[in-house]
Each structure stands twice: as C-alpha cells, then as structure tokens.
Amino acid sequence: MSAPLAQAAAPAAPVFELLDVEKVYQVTRPAGFLRRETRGLAALDGVRLRVPGGSSTALVGESGSGKSTLLRVLLGLTRPTNGQALYRGRPIAEARAAAASGFTRDVAMIYQDARGSLNPRMAVADLVAEPLRHFGLCTAAELPARVAELLARVGLPGDVAQRYPAALSGGQVRRVAIARALAAEPSVLVADEAVSGLDVSTQAQLLNLLADLKESMGLTLLFITHDLGVASYLCERIAIMYLGRIVEAGPTNAVLEAPAHPYTAALRAASPQFFAPIAEPLPGEIPSPVDLPPGCRFASRCPRAEADCQGTDPALTSLSPGRTAACLHPLATGA
C-alpha cells in the first residue's frame, strides 16, 4: 500500500475534489393540451468526493444512481449546475480549457464500450499513436517502437497493430483502449465499467493487467463499476451512490465487510456469493429522480426506515476516521 505514503509526501490539492456538486437537467413533459411543464431532474444532488493523488477509488451504484453524470462532470464534459468540481484545486472546466494545466494529457479515460471509443476506420497502430502524436511525445521515427512497446505492455501480440478494431475480440479491444489511454503517460485513469460484459477469465486477465499498471505507473485510479467484487479487487476506497448522491464512502474492505448504510448492506447481500442462501431482496426499484420526496431518498426501499427518515434528508457524515455515510440510523460498523 504505497498510496497513503504518496499522499503524505505531497500535501498538494487532491486530484479531484467535488464540493456539493449538483447537476440538474431540465426535462419537459406534456401537461394538458398544448402545454408543457419543465421540471428539474437532479442527476447529482450534493455530491462530495475527494480523490487524492495515487489513490484508487471505486464508484459503485446501480443504473440511475448518477454514476455516469458524475463521470461527465469529472471529465469536464458537463458543468455542474451548483457546487464546485475541482481538479488539483482548479475548476475542472477551467483546467480543461487551459492547455498549460495538462488536464487533457494527465487524465485518461477508458470507456465501457471500448469498441465504440475506437475509430473503426483507424488501424490499432494509428489508434495507439494518436495520443503520442497529439501531445508530441515522440518523434515520427520512434513512433512504431513506442506503439509496439505499449501493445506489449497490455499483453497484445505485435501483429495486432495492423488490424482494425472490427477484427479484434472483446478482450483485445479493451486492451487496445487501455494502451491508448496509457500512451500519453497520464497520472489519472478514469475507467467506466472497463471490465463488465466480459467472460470471467477475460475479466480476470484485464483486472490483473489494470492492477499491475496501477502499481507500476503509480496511477490515480477512479473506477466506475456495479460489481462489488471488482471494486474490492482493484480499489482501496469505495463510494456507494444512490439516486444522485454518495450514500457511503470509506476503505473498500471495511465498508463491504461491515456496511454502515442499509443500501450498501443490501447491495452486498444481493451480490451472488458461493453457497449462501439467496438473501431477501430489497423491495421495489430505484425511484425517478424527478419529484424526489423530502427526507432520505432511500427511505422508500429501506428495511430500517423509521418515521424521521421520511422527513429529514441525512447528510454524508463521518462515522469513524475515513468512513462516512448518509444515514440517520446507520448499521453498527464494529469499528
């Protein structure tokens, strides 16, 4: 575990810091004859997150939790409607716009749909070379060797370089996407469900690759996933999202072994586990982020909801050093 050391050595601003970030989309819907009304859809609602340099954080949530919107905010693809999203102490939008900040080179992204993120008309060699050329990282003469090196690093045979993405398997395409992301020698890697939808053996190979790269390059990793196993394997810290808010955060293993938030506990119980009887599932489904009820947003499905949960919206508060949860009646963490 080298991350805490790195943190201590560099007291600089964290890589990412979100301060009560809100993102509200205006949605219109018909309201009677020839009339529409506009409502706010809060995709993110008061998100606080700190991603220190050299750390690895898993962002976990089901569909509709706001993970994707959070990702877009972090990458500067969308601006928060409220609150502050900072990259090394600067607003992300500003950092993105300023060439000197190095944001575009420093922060690399791996998409869930790796195939879609690769131009189908470009050969693998060109795809991997694009960041090298764009940031002027090596001369034209060095290019082929550098590309070959990157491909070897992600475990791809050299003959892949001349192929097009359509001729590669799902696992290979993910490796190309990783090679491309690493080409610019970033310090931050953001990955959106980078290992989902693959066979377990391919997934395991990729997870090992990512773990090794993180270690050897000292990457700050932000990994978005729905799989608690993946989160636990790859990340030291975890943040659980529900309906546009982080409901629990802390060291991954501590959080998963003794969840404080009932939603975390429910996620944990719902994840398949060898030979355990199937747990009583959480009732209902994630409600629409339009017209949120007052009070705790999880109250409608919470097995531990009490009367005050309907009225009071719990804030993310510290439970023990390093652990936070947004719950009025948290479970005992045993800490």
Added chain:
Amino acid sequence: MQTSTADPLLSVSGLTLHRGARRILDGVDLSLGRGETLALVGESGAGKSTIAVALMGLLRPSEARIEGRAELAGEGDLFGLPERRWSGLRGGRLAMVFQDAGAALNPCFTVGSQLTSVLRRKLGLGRAAARARAVELLDSVGINDAAARLSAYPHQLSGGMQQRVMVAIALACNPDLLFADEPTSALDVTIQAQIVRLILDQTRARGASCIFVLHDLALASQSCDRIVVLYAGQVMEAGSSAEVLKAPRHPYTRLLKSCVLEIGTARLEPPAGGVPPWEEMPAGCRFASRCPRALPRCAGEKPPLTQEGGRALACWNPE
C-alpha cells in the same frame, strides 16, 4: 445419467448441433428430475444458450443440424416431434424466460395482448376470462396495479418490470419445465436478486423444473440444485452444484471458479488466452489447448463423460 431422481423429466443424450461446418454442441448429455433446478454454466461460446434454444425447438432446420435424443417425460424424443406438436409444447409444458426482456417483448403490442394471447390460445379462455387471469398472473409476479399495466407497452416499463412480465407469460400455462436464459444479466444486482427469487419461488410453487443458463458460478451455486459445466459445446463436469463447486475435479471448473471475484479476493489466476477459433479447436477435449493439466492424448481423444457417485466428469487427467 447423472440425475439422482428416479423419475427424470428430461434426459438429453448425445446432443450434437452443427451450424454449417461448426460443431457448436458436441455430444451433450444431461438430465433433470421433476422439481429440480439445473444450471448450465460456462463462458460465451460454451453453447449453454444454444442447448436451451434447441430444447425449446426454436432452431429451424435451415439454421442448425441437430443429432441426439431429448426425452421429455410423456412425449418421447423431442427432436422427433413434428412442428405442430412443438408449438403445442412451447408455452405449454415448455416455457422460456429470455436474457433481455426489453428485447424479448414485442414493442408494438401491449403487455396485455402478449399475455392474453397465450392464455386464450393454450387454455382456451375467453376474452374476459383471459384478462382476469392475466391480472392475477401479473399480480402474482409482483406487479402493482396489474389491471392498468395490461394496456402498457413494454417500453413504458422498467427492465425489472419487463422481466416480471416475461416470467408471467412463461408461467401462464403452468409449464413443467422453464428455461431461464441469463434472466438477470441485463439487470442491476438488487433487481437481479428479486427476479431470481421470483423465478425460484414461482417454479417451486408449481412443482416445475427449471434450467438456468448462467455465467455467474456463485449465482448458480445459490440458485440451482445441480450444475453442468460446459466449454465450447462439450460437457466438462456435472453434478450437484455444492459438490462440483466446492471440490471441482475438472481443471476447467477449477479455473473458472478461480476467476470468480469475491469480496476480499487477493489475486486472480486466470488461464492464459481465450477460447480458440473454431478452425483451431482441438478434436478431442476442447479445453486441451488451455488446460494446465493437459496430457498428450487430450487434444486428440475426447474423454468420455463418466458417472461416479452422482457426479459426471469428462477428463483424462482429473484432479
């Protein structure tokens, strides 16, 4: 066969399926007792969905060539049946829940019309009776406000609700055997747990058997009595899911299990490479090219599926 029950509902032997020159399934044997749940597990290309689709009679002769037998209690060999008889069985004694309910419900028809058409055709119910039964069914699979949902189109429902509708349609005529083809892989985990529970509870209540097609070994261990591990169309190992997964004897089962992430897993040790392309598939045991325990004979000679104490194994060099 490997079944422990004396009264098998379905027994499949030597199921071989070709698509063109490719042998997608290679001599698959399996059997299933009444009320039993069976998991077909394996990675993509293992042929697990193909088995389900073939046993439902959904493959046209132009799409695939099928050899082997599949005895369904009271019907004889399914593969010998004429198409008319098949369409009588489907939706009746045999039913299926699909992977992506959003795609398996016809977008142009209401939920009600897709549900009542089965009831009217199979059970001969009148319009009003079918409607009433449809409401009961939707209610029983946990859909609130069932009467109003009948006139909804599939896209107006959430993924979980769509899958509940699929379950209701599949159970409409109390099938003897339900195929569930990755019924939850498109859903969030909390919804996945709901749907698996729903399928298990409903089939159990009806005394029906169920064949789950799954890629998640842990989920298989939780939901199924027995398990069949497949690799590239061959059965590697089969038996009670507790025994097979606790003490796998086939190297593939062990490797597959070692790739499953559990919370706190320290290090994964996946097998290198991937499933070979069809042209390079070994003639014998298809796992031979990736097997850490492969012997010289493995690639050329297919190991027979041998029975031993309720377990079946196809390996020349088991653990």
Added chain:
Amino acid sequence: MLLMALKKVLQTVFVLFIVSVASFSLLKLAPGDPVEIMLGSEYSAEAHAALVRQLGLDQPLVTQYLDWLGNFVTGDWGTSYIARADIFTYAFVEALPVTLTLAAFSLGLAVVLGVPLGVLSAVKKDTAWDAGAAVFALTGTAFPSFFLGILLIWVFGVKFGLFPVMGFVPPWEDFWGGLYHMILPALTLSTYFIAMIVRLTRATLVEVLAQPYIAAARARGEPGWRVVWVHGLRNIAMPLVTIIGLQLGTLLQGAVLTETVFSLPGAGQMITSAVLGREYGVVQAGVVMTATLFVLVNLAVDLAYPFLDPRLRPR
C-alpha cells in the same frame, strides 16, 4: 404529442415556402421575356410597357412574389398561352387526376404484390425462391421504366393485342374500362415499386425475424404464420410506410415517363410539353403540384409514426 405534430406542420409550411420561392424564381430565371411571348412577334413599345405594368412586372420582387403567391393560393395560376386555357383547370382539374389515378393504381398493385412476395422471400431465406425474388428485385429496380413500357406495348399491345396501349378512361366514370386501360401503364410504373417493396420487406423482415421477441413469441407457442404475419409484419410497418412516403417522388417522376409512353393526358405529359413549348407557367404549376403532394404525404407519414410505433408515443 400535439405539440410535436404542430412542430412538424410548421416545418412543412416552411418547406412549402422554400418550394414556392424556388418555383417563383423559376419564372424569373426562365430565359425570354414573358411579355414578348404574350404579345407575339410584333408589338409597340407602349403595348409592351402597358402589359409590364398590368402584370406588375415593374414592382419590386417581394411584391411580385406576394402577388404571385396570393394568386396561386386562390387558384389563379394564369393562362397557358399556347393551349389558350386556364392553367389551374388544365393542370389541377384535368391533368392531376390522371396522374393520381395512375399513381394510386400502381402503388396499390405494388403493395398488394410486393409485401407478400417480400415476406415469402424473407421466410424462405437462402432458398431458390429467395434467390429468384432477389434477381427480380434487382432487375426490377434497375430496369428503365420507359423502356419496359415500350416492351409491354410491343408484347401485349402489338403482338397479342390484349390491352389498349394508349388513352385514359376515368375509372370514376367507367371503372372496368378505366382499369382495363390502366393495366399496362400501372404495370409499367409499379414494376420498380414491386421490386423495391420486395427488397425492403425482405430486408426489414429478415432483421425483425432475428429479434429476440420473435423467438419469444415462438417460445410461447404462437403458430408460425402468426409469428410472421402478425408479430413480424407489425414491426416492419414503420420502415415500410416511411420508404413508400419517401419514394412517392420516384413514383411521380415515373408517372411522367409512363404518361408519355402511353399518351396519358396527365401532369407528366403536361410538364414535358410545357418545357418544349417554353410555357414556364405550366412547368411551374407542375413542379409546385408534385412538390406539395410529396411534402403533404410525408407530413402524413410523419404524423402517423406514433400510431405505427408505440415507442414514439409519449409515456
């Protein structure tokens, strides 16, 4: 939904505006001085100036356009100098119904023959049947219709004398006579559309039949015919109607040729003879009529979408 429809209507109105400006410019850009053409070869300067004033040609272009638009909308489309007839009567009352009759017969024939052929071809995919249908579809879409018309005249009219090769009998006066006269022209015009619909039906249906919901319909015991003709066909209705709407232009331009081949007094023949006679007013009337027809039909198709595909309906 109503708002959506209103938006589409607005778009259509704007498109019609552009079309009207274009048609108006057609008159302005046309070579030759319309006044000279009206007055003949000998005229006095005063007569010329008077006519210019009378026609409003001394006004600014915008005023001229508005005048023209006003006249056009109220059915005052001017006079055909050569035919010495009112253009509105000539184009809209006499010629257009002939073209519409031909187009309607052909489209009907195309749908009635094309859809079942396409369905058969999709169901019997990769058989000799399918290959035959594909050859027909390819030949049919590529074959020049006017040459096909001549071939049909030669075979059925000249060699066997089975059908009349020219003339128009309004089917609303004599239905069977009209039909009889319409057989060869409709066959000529619809061959392309039959072929196109066969192709489209096959392509879309093959795709639909591979969808999970078709497997699911079979898995719940729906009989084969119902799976294809109810579940399959319902889902290709939208692309089918869309393409038919978009291909209406091709239908109308095919009608121009077919009318010439079979000497039918329709809008197509009207436009052709007007171009040859340099009667720009008539050309303009023809262009505006076809464009408007096309735009309105496609508006109707657009508005029909929510009925064809429930996914486009509001929740």
Added chain:
Amino acid sequence: MTDTATVAPRARRRSTSMLRRRPFFTLGLAVALAFALAAIFAPYVAPYDPTFQDIEFMMTGPGAQHWLGTDSYGQDILSRIIFGARYALAIGLCSVAIGALGGLVIGLAAGLSDGLVEWLLMRLIDSILAMPSLIMAVAFIAILGQGVDKVIIAVGIAMIGPFARTVRADVMQVRVQLFVEAAGLMGVARLRIIWRHILPNVVYPLAVQVTIRISEAILVSSSLSFLGIGVTPPTPDWGLMIAEGRGFVSFAAWMSGMPGAALAILLIALSLVGDGIREEFDPKLRDGA
C-alpha cells in the same frame, strides 16, 4: 443471394477475394467495364460513324451488315449504341460527382451545425427532396435549355438532395460516437476531429452511395432525352434513340429495343456493382462490426 455478406463469417470475408465470393458483383463489374471500354475506344470499336446516314439501309433489321440494324435515317444502331455509352457514362459520372460534392458540403454543414442554422439547412434539404430528381432536372432544363452540359448540371443539382440527406444522417450518427468524444477529451481540436474522425467515417459510405447512384443519374439523364428535353438529335443518346424508335415499334422493334436493352443491361450491371460494394463495405450490414 443479396444477403450473403451478413451470413458469411468475417474470417472468410477477409481471406478470399470479393470477386470470387460475389459472382453477381463480378459479372456486373465485367459488363460495366465492357461498356466503359467500348465508350473509351468507341471510334475504334464502332463499325460505322454514329451519325452517318446510309439512305440505302434505312430501317434495316439486324443482319450481317448492320449487326443491330439501322434506324429510320439509316444510321447504324450498334455504332450509335457504342458512342451512346460515352454520353451515358460521362453524364452519369459527372452529374453524380456534382451531386456528391454538393451533398457532402450541405450535408456536412447541416450535420455539424446546430440550432437555427441546422434547422434552416434541414428545411433546405427537405425542399430539394420534395422535388423528385427528374422533375427537378426538368425544371432546370427549362431554365438552362437543352444540351449535354446542361443535362449534367441539371441532373447533378437534382441529386444533391439525396446525397445531402445521407451525408447528414451519417454525420449525425458519427458525431455522437464515443470515439469522437474520446478525441475531444484528449483535447484534439474540433477541426482536426472533423477531418480525422468524422470525415473518414462519412466519406466511405458516401463513396458507396456514389456507386449506387451512378445508375440513377444515367436513368434520369436518359429519361430526359427520352422525353425529348435532354440532349438534342443527332447526338447518339440511348434515351433519344428509344424515343425515336417508339413510333416504329410495330414493324421495327429493334430501333428502340436495341438501345433499350443496352441501357437496361448497363443499369442492371451497375446496380449489381453498387449492391456488391454496399454489402461489402456498409458497416450497417455487417455483423458485429
């Protein structure tokens, strides 16, 4: 038959030549090439001068002297067909070039802009599309007058609409692709993204469109001459020849039959070629790609 591309496994598609896998495409290509060669070397291939009027051989049926017969002026039909191929192919290629270029510009502009500009451009495309290409070409002929160059311009302009629509649709589809977003994330400039990522993904399908639409352009141009408002006699144009022979169908069927057959064969060959190329390269028709 037309759908072998979707059935054929990817590996096989790459390993054997397109010519061997698609016999119909190969046949079409061979025929189209034969026409093209005949057109290029017309003076050497044609037995007679296409406009030479032999009074002694007026309306002679096909025979040893005039293989495909002569027309009412005693002109050799075979020679006129061979020279006619020049006009057909030249008009087809040039007008498609005009249409594709115009369509690319308007379609790109419409696809890349947004707001009012996009709305206006879309309505412009809608209005062009509202006039079927033949009608539009007729209108332009009415303004421009007759002649080969005028036909090229008229047909070319008439084809801008369909091209613009497909280009715009492709641009709309490509610009929301993840790889475009990914390039943006990397800080690649917008113009460069358009040049490197959007354009190649639009130009390839456009090239496929071009091959498909050449036959349409030839059809429209020969329709114009058939109507008597395209190129003017005595140009050896197929449409004109078919129109001239129409009146003699009952006793000299070869007069319109021969040029008609030539036109039909070329159009069918070209659509075989176009179809083959579309199925081979259209990503929408490919499995999993």
